[in-house]
Amino acid sequence: MGFELPYGFARDHGVLVAALGAEHAEVLVREDAHPQALAEVRRSVGLPLRLQRVPRALF
Template identity: 50%
Template sequence: MIKPAVPYAFAKANGIVVTDLADGLAHVVVRNGAHMGALAEVRRTLGMPLQAKRLNADEFDDLLSALYNTADSGAAALADDLAQDLDLSRLLQDIPRVEDLLESQNDAPLIRLINALFTQALRDGASDIHIDPFETRSVVRLRVDGTLRDLIEPARALHAAIVSRV
């Protein structure tokens, strides 16, 4: 299986998953009753023609779970984790500097970061989310299978803002 080419939320909501990208063709599986406009969006995003196969809702849900299961181990899982961390890091960079954050009425970047943290925790099957303050930074960790795994390290000044919105 390849790393999913569309986000989990999109795949679940629209009933479309990409199962393979080969020879300039995207192989997709579509849940019966899926909106065909979503297929056009996948084609536009990937920039290649699609070959579609239909499945009933139960079969599609099983495939969706299998494709987005992050219980893999080894180098592939580490690479996936790093790619997911980069997305969170990019969101973290969108948060304004602390002085601006205190003056701003717009919490959207911080809320997007928190939503991404929850999404990542659900995707990884985390039982806990730890937001720990240190002297110069905070650390957000997920407990997966009894082990804490560092996710991101926001600036210490953002700690209170993150915790208060969780």
């Protein structure tokens, strides 16, 4: 199963799907990301999210 989050969405909202597994998606989350963006990623990938918070400078 493949999934690619649009670059503009990832940049603007501070969320990036790093990997998809059978049971969850690994998501990098910028420290200022809005929870609604995470809800949209969850809806789009159709899997539970495992989050890793990253500083804005590293995102």
